[in-house]
Amino acid sequence: MLNVSQYILSPREAHEAEQQWRVVKRSVDARQRELRVHLTVLTDDEGRPIAKDAPIPLYEPPAFQDVHKAVRSAIIIGAGPAGLFAALTLLEHGIKPIIYERGKDVSERKKDIALLNRNEGLNPESNYCFGEGGAGTFSDGKLFSRSKKRGNMQRVMELFHYFGAPDTVLYEAHAHIGSDKLPTIIKNMRECIIEHGGEIHFGTCITSLKELKLKNYELRIPVILAIGHSAHDTYRMLAAEGVALETKGFAMGVRAEHPQELINQLMYHLKGDRLRVTGYRNTDELIGYVGNASYSLVTQVDGRGVYSFCMCPGGHIVPAGSTQGTCVVNGMSASHRNSPFANSGMVVQINPEDIEGNDPLKGLLYQEELERLAFQHSAISSQPSVAPAQRLRDFVEGKASKDLPKCSYLPGIVPSRLDQWLPTHIGPRLQQGFRDFDRKYPGFLTNEAVIVGVESRSSSAIRIPRDPETLQSVSQPLLYPCGEGAGYAGGITSSALDGINAALKIAGLAQ
Numbered sequence: 001m002l003n004v005s006q007y008i009l010s011p012r013e014a015h016e017a018e019q020q021w022r023v024v025k026r027s028v029d030a031r032q033r034e035l036r037v038h039l040t041v042l043t044d045d046e047g048r049p050i051a052k053d054a055p056i057p058l059y060e061p062p063a064f065q066d067v068h069k070a071v072r073s074a075i076i077i078g079a080g081p082a083g084l085f086a087a088l089t090l091l092e093h094g095i096k097p098i099i100y101e102r103g104k105d106v107s108e109r110k111k112d113i114a115l116l117n118r119n120e121g122l123n124p125e126s127n128y129c130f131g132e133g134g135a136g137t138f139s140d141g142k143l144f145s146r147s148k149k150r151g152n153m154q155r156v157m158e159l160f161h162y163f164g165a166p167d168t169v170l171y172e173a174h175a176h177i178g179s180d181k182l183p184t185i186i187k188n189m190r191e192c193i194i195e196h197g198g199e200i201h202f203g204t205c206i207t208s209l210k211e212l213k214l215k216n217y218e219l220r221i222p223v224i225l226a227i228g229h230s231a232h233d234t235y236r237m238l239a240a241e242g243v244a245l246e247t248k249g250f251a252m253g254v255r256a257e258h259p260q261e262l263i264n265q266l267m268y269h270l271k272g273d274r275l276r277v278t279g280y281r282n283t284d285e286l287i288g289y290v291g292n293a294s295y296s297l298v299t300q301v302d303g304r305g306v307y308s309f310c311m312c313p314g315g316h317i318v319p320a321g322s323t324q325g326t327c328v329v330n331g332m333s334a335s336h337r338n339s340p341f342a343n344s345g346m347v348v349q350i351n352p353e354d355i356e357g358n359d360p361l362k363g364l365l366y367q368e369e370l371e372r373l374a375f376q377h378s379a380i381s382s383q384p385s386v387a388p389a390q391r392l393r394d395f396v397e398g399k400a401s402k403d404l405p406k407c408s409y410l411p412g413i414v415p416s417r418l419d420q421w422l423p424t425h426i427g428p429r430l431q432q433g434f435r436d437f438d439r440k441y442p443g444f445l446t447n448e449a450v451i452v453g454v455e456s457r458s459s460s461a462i463r464i465p466r467d468p469e470t471l472q473s474v475s476q477p478l479l480y481p482c483g484e485g486a487g488y489a490g491g492i493t494s495s496a497l498d499g500i501n502a503a504l505k506i507a508g509l510a511q
């Protein structure tokens with residue numbers, strides 16, 4: 001009989017153990033002054049660790065059915081994590097998925113992203129948000145979720161692994177894949193869907209649900225709406241066609257970037273001779289095993305949460321807008337997370353009552369306003385994707401930055417007074433938030449760091465309410481709003497799980 005045992009080890013000991021034993025969980029614990037690694041390993045009935053290469057299957061592989069001639073089908077709008085995992089789940093239940101995706105396949109999409117990073121313009125249908133794999137494709141690919149209640153998270157990891165993610169996604173507490181590996185995994189998913197008889201139509205933006213339904217309604221084909229939270233035009237279409245929508249709380253702010261070396265020192269407590277206790281002789285060897293340090297910071301200012309969001313160690317800041325004339329940033333990293341920069345969203349909670357009016361789209365309008373404002377403040381550069389920026393300490397102390405430090409953001413940054421133009425809901429709270437974070441990690445508030453505006457798409461400002469039992473829209477039968485855009489998920493894994501749950505509901509429908 002197999003069992004598990006837990007060990008708390010120095011990084012070097014854990015590294016050696018991991019090369020020999022079958023690890024089922026690993027987490028790096030930097031909360032105490034001594035960096036430790038928690039390992040859970042498989043053991044036999046006498047408590048001896050099982051060898052790494054023992055012939056024990058990692059998991060049950062998925063059993064996809066051939067649906068070329070299936071009698072049942074379901075339409076999926078959007079090929080992000082929610083849409084793709086819904087499609088894979090439908091295949092497992094013998095239902096044919098028909099996917100419509102406004103963007104391009106992942107290889108073509110890469111070319112538009114390269115143009116964007118070279119400041120050669122934005123393709124509104126093919127960018128960091130739109131295209132095969134959705135917003136998660138060119139991301140950090142962090143695969144963890146705060147919510148453990150939504151479903152079988154391990155199954156999401158297994159499917160990522162099955163399609164090409166490294167073994168670490170099966171056991172690392174804070175697993176990540178990286179934007180260099182994600183496109184191949186997404187392509188493998190697509191090939192599997194098509195090979196088994198599913199359909200994917202790229203370059204197809206659904207501009208009317210009514211028209212789509214007219215074509216399919218007599219057949220009572222269910223529609224999974226997995227549009228993500230950046231398709232503002234699609235939300236407007238849904239509102240115009242009478243789909244129930246409501247405003248929900250969301251968060252906006254800026255992206256902060258520090259030298260990674262500084263973050264490693266602060267988070268891994270590496271000052272003086274502290275490296276010694278890790279078992280390594282030099283920092284590069286340590287980082288080679290535990291990876292560059294990340295952080296997760298949270299405080300309360302004037303009754304609103306201020307927190308770090310989507311931290312990307314060894315990453316890059318990227319232009320993540322999908323509309324001309326706006327400036328939106330986000331973060332990503334490659335699998336090795338080895339750039340010299342550490343970036344993170346730093347956002348302020350915004351409640352529906354913080355914005356005037358009753359329009360369900362009011363949060364979305366507020367996001368757009370801030371994104372245009374950021375664009376105007378970068379317009380002096382006359383380059384379309386340049387972003388406004390300020391040194392971190394200057395921002396907190398209300399001073400202009402005469403120059404800016406090196407930054408990972410490829411299209412470039414220009415000095416700007418974010419302290420003056422960020423709305424009062426956001427700017428002063430962020431300033432206080434950074435002071436609080438510096439109290440926890442002295443040295444965090446430094447002019448070696450820079451903030452770049454604006455991080456406006458950290459979460460959906462809209463919910464598409466659905467019946468908790470059937471997961472169908474409260475206003476439209478057979479419409480399954482799911483994923484981040486429906487307001488019921490945030491991040492790759494929870495969106496994927498939400499897609500799985502929608503597909504399972506469809507599989508359970510009477511034929």
Ligand SMILES: Cc1cc2nc3c(=O)[nH]c(=O)nc-3n(C[C@H](O)[C@H](O)[C@H](O)COP(=O)(O)OP(=O)(O)OC[C@H]3O[C@@H](n4cnc5c(N)ncnc54)[C@H](O)[C@@H]3O)c2cc1C
Nearest residue numbers: 078080082102134135136139141142206228483484491492
């Ligand atoms: C740069 C960046 C980095 C990120 N990093 C991480 C990370 O490390 N970890 C993490 O958990 N999350 C990360 N996120 C967030 C994560 O990507 C999203 O939470 C997740 O992708 C949401 O999944 P989804 O399937 O609900 O929607 P999306 O991924 O947004 O996919 C929606 C899809 O629907 C398509 N679509 C929209 N409207 C229509 C229409 N009318 N017709 C046809 N198609 C349509 C879009 O083109 C898109 O492909 C990141 C996001 C960005 C932008």
